[in-house]
Amino acid sequence: MTPSLVKHRILIVDDDPDILAALSLLLGEQYEVETASNGADAIERLEAVRCDAVLLDLMMPIMDGATLKSEMARRHLDVPIVLTSAGSDLAQRARAIGVEDYITKPLDFDRLESMLAAIVDRQARAARGESAADGAAPTTDAGRGPSRHD
Numbered sequence: 001m002t003p004s005l006v007k008h009r010i011l012i013v014d015d016d017p018d019i020l021a022a023l024s025l026l027l028g029e030q031y032e033v034e035t036a037s038n039g040a041d042a043i044e045r046l047e048a049v050r051c052d053a054v055l056l057d058l059m060m061p062i063m064d065g066a067t068l069k070s071e072m073a074r075r076h077l078d079v080p081i082v083l084t085s086a087g088s089d090l091a092q093r094a095r096a097i098g099v100e101d102y103i104t105k106p107l108d109f110d111r112l113e114s115m116l117a118a119i120v121d122r123q124a125r126a127a128r129g130e131s132a133a134d135g136a137a138p139t140t141d142a143g144r145g146p147s148r149h150d
Contacts, residue, residue, distance in 0.1 A: 008120040009051045009052055010034070011046065011053070011079075012033060013038070013068065015059075039063025039071065043072070052120045053100075053116055054079050055081075056069070058083055058085035059085055081100050082101050082103060084107065085105060
């Protein structure tokens with residue numbers, strides 16, 4: 001990475017401290033990483049710092065992923081979300097919640113990296129007023145509604 005480039009910021013929301021630590025380490029070279037252990041903490045982080053994407057666990061105490069998504073919409077916190085869960089009904093839940101994309105646990109890290117890269121690339125293009133047709137084709141189904149990534 002060129003020193004003059006700014007890293008995109010990802011918020012990882014998961015109640016498992018081991019997952020937060022592992023993903024922070026794995027994604028930390030490519031992104032600035034923020035973490036939250038529940039939805040309430042995530043809202044505080046999203047209101048404090050600009051994030052380019054949220055990697056969100058569905059099942060958490062205090063405020064689960066679905067409730068967090070609703071609260072983000074209510075507060076006009078428009079940040080793309082990749083939903084994660086070990087549950088078998090993740091595709092249905094992702095469609096019902098209306099998230100950018102989803103991936104099942106255990107996570108396929110290469111696929112996750114591709115999904116996040118496509119999301120932040122789309123965000124950067126939108127900020128510059130470009131369309132997807134102005135550059136390379138997306139590398140995942142992210143942005144065309146939830147698709148099966150497991």
